[in-house]
Amino acid sequence: MKRRNFITSASLGIAGFSLGNATSLGNKSFNSKEKHRFNLNYAPHLGMFKNLAGADPIDQLNFMADQGFTAFEDNEMRNRPIQLQKKMAKVMEKNNMTMGVFVAHSIYWKEPNLASGNKKWRAEFLSEIKTSVEVAKRVNAKWMTVVPGHVDLHLNKSYQTAHVIETLRQASAILEPHGLVMVLEPLNFRGHPGMFLAESPHAYEICKAVNSPSCKILFDIYHQQIQEGNLIPNIEACWNEIAYFQIGDNPGRNEPTSGEINYKNVFKFIHSKGFRGVLGMEHGNSKQGKDGEEAVINAYKITDNFVS
Template sequence: MKRRTFINSTAMAGAALGVSPNLFGGEAKPMGHTFNLKYAPHLGMFKNKAGDDPIDQLNFMADQGFKAYEDNGMKKRTVALQEKMASTMAKRGMDMGVFVAHEIYWKEPNLASGDKDLREEFLSHIKESVEVAKRVNAKWMTVVPGHVDLRQNMGYQTAHVVESLKRASDILEPHGLVMVLEPLNFRNHPGLFLSESPQAYEICKAVDSPSCKILFDIYHQQIQEGNLIPNIEACWDEIGYFQIGDNPGRKEPTTGEINYKNVFKFIYDKGYKDILGMEHGNSIEGSKGEQAVIDAYKASDDFL
């Protein structure tokens, strides 16, 4: 047998056995699972299996076959850690998902109020987030417009929010960055301005920018409005990002009432190639629970 034929045949055999085809030294590692969609875990989800170090956790995620990562708190991490995490993701072929772009006003109005100082504060946070996005190779950042203003008609509030988002889009567009607006459910987050996918769709149409899209959080929208697949279909051209969590409990798929295998298949069949953030807890504590999360995604992703 020719040497090249031997090497190729051995490499293919190694791949079939689930090991890296490194024949001349080095440790052979199991190959990660191949998912149909790009699911993104977060820090702490696998800390019992991977340890506390963020880099070790990223490498563990990659070893399991996850091709993306999201981090709501990335903006608050040190520059050195941001750069190290970005380098690790690049080496492991992982994409960066969302991080929170600004201070969220959970109890009082900011963008809905039309207050110029609060608008400028928000825009300054967006400018800061541009630099973070560049540093960690992110495309998307989460925006929550804050609490309703009970002293103003909803029409006026919507106009104020749209104007702020137009100004933010002017900042983001030159960099190819996208803020994704997240409607949140009334039960976990009462009193917020943005709660439903049709409302987010209307706002994105009014802003009319490629830098302003919807973050469709499946957990929140199951509580708020249900009818998941038809609402995803209706909003499709304005959805930029998905997040995941089963209901009740906000844990991994298969633990609640949502048929995630069908939802994932629908999203896949629509041609979605971007990230689905795993923004939920683990239903079982410890290493056993972390394996249950991995197994749940393998099962829910098995739709072809």
């Protein structure tokens, strides 16, 4: 099941996992620049720099670290071969990179799995959470993405919310002993119509009701710009339940500076609040090829250039 359209099948390739190819990158002049120091922990994903770094996931991780990125996220990590997971974890550890989110379970885009209260779907979800605990340990991850699925058109929203809360309480009981955190991601109505969780206040309400350090919010800035706007005040209102951010400009869902969001001010605010977690670069590149990949790196240098 695909998590995002911009994650292409090519980016999921696993050919050539060798650890020794970090010096064989395609664009050495770009790679030879002094490592940049970002204020925040931005996390690229595989495929974002495939033209500059090559197709090998290990080379891509090393390239990200060479550019100054201190984190990495991989929605598809749960589905990758265990041997590759271990190799990627080793490279992240070597480069002092923090592992960001991976998707913890099968997402139901058209069916109300968690909102329905159906015991079979609940059991399936909890089983996948248990499996994801092992993945998290293998790759040194702390956070995993949870999307509660589609609305149940046959039930009042309050009943649906109660069902989701009960399921997440049971999932939290699985995660808490391991110090792991599922982060709930509201998704916008335009790109994902009919999803149960769409707005940050609803996610806040659910996290407060679950009342666990293992159930927090993934605030995706791209989704919430479309869904509700008012970004900084909504981040402020949800702050004590937010554990993770994701990034994408609107329109287009590409790198900062390609759309309408004032990311310099958003990043400055997040930094001023003392956030030291991960901000996942869950977006595409606005331009193709090496030039487009360099543009992504430069966009983060521009928007991260603030005085807190």
